[in-house]
Amino acid sequence: MKSQTQQVESIGAPAMSPGSVLTQVSGVLALIVMLILVCAWLARRTGFAPKRGNLRGLNVSASVTVGQRERVVIVDIEDARLVLGVTAQQITHLHTLPPREPQADAPDAPAPADFRQILHTLIKRPGKPQ
Template sequence: MSDTPVRDTATGGLEAVSVGTDALVGMATLGKTAAALALVLVIIFAASALLKRLQLHRQPAGGRLRVISAAAVGPRERVVIVQVEERWLVLGVGGGQVNKLHELEAPPQEAAASSGAGFEAGDSFATRFAKALRHNAGLKERGKS
């Protein structure tokens, strides 16, 4: 009679170990799946950040239309100055409409580039920031007299 309870105990122990092993395998699979999902999300965010950075440095198609300035005059209304070739158009935008308010000759590029702290059209933010700091500190630009 002593042999029967030992077998039941041994069988019960093996079942407990196999159930625990199944739970560990399930947790390991869940962990691997979560890690793979996290990796895919990191790749998506990195790719979108890279694309945004590359979009900033690209010129618009054709390069003939450029927004010079915009100002809000109401919750959904704006006045926008747009350069089309050598003309500036002052446009009123709002309520699903665009109205031409005025038309001006575009100022020469040299005058616009030489005003302020000496910003140029192709300058990056870091370059403009450094020029503004030097301008505000009263220092001259390096390499220029």
């Protein structure tokens, strides 16, 4: 008779408590969100994701690191080139250069590839006909 009572008690008891299911689901969801953020960070670091676009009249043409957080940059604007010292706290104007003359023999920058072209080149395998 005891075995029959034990069977009834074990059948009526839930296999998992609702709190543990909620904890598992939220843990998996947090893991997925973290995985997405890590993938986005890696894409940004490796250069796969495009960087934010420059302003039309503003272009950083050269940059040199002179310390742990200090840089000297040359910024091209419409009518001059500015040499700037950049630190974590401030930006200091160091010198103004004359504007760069347009180069006639400079090749045009290639148009950025769209996602389909990038994916196609990544999927291609050497020696495999397409």
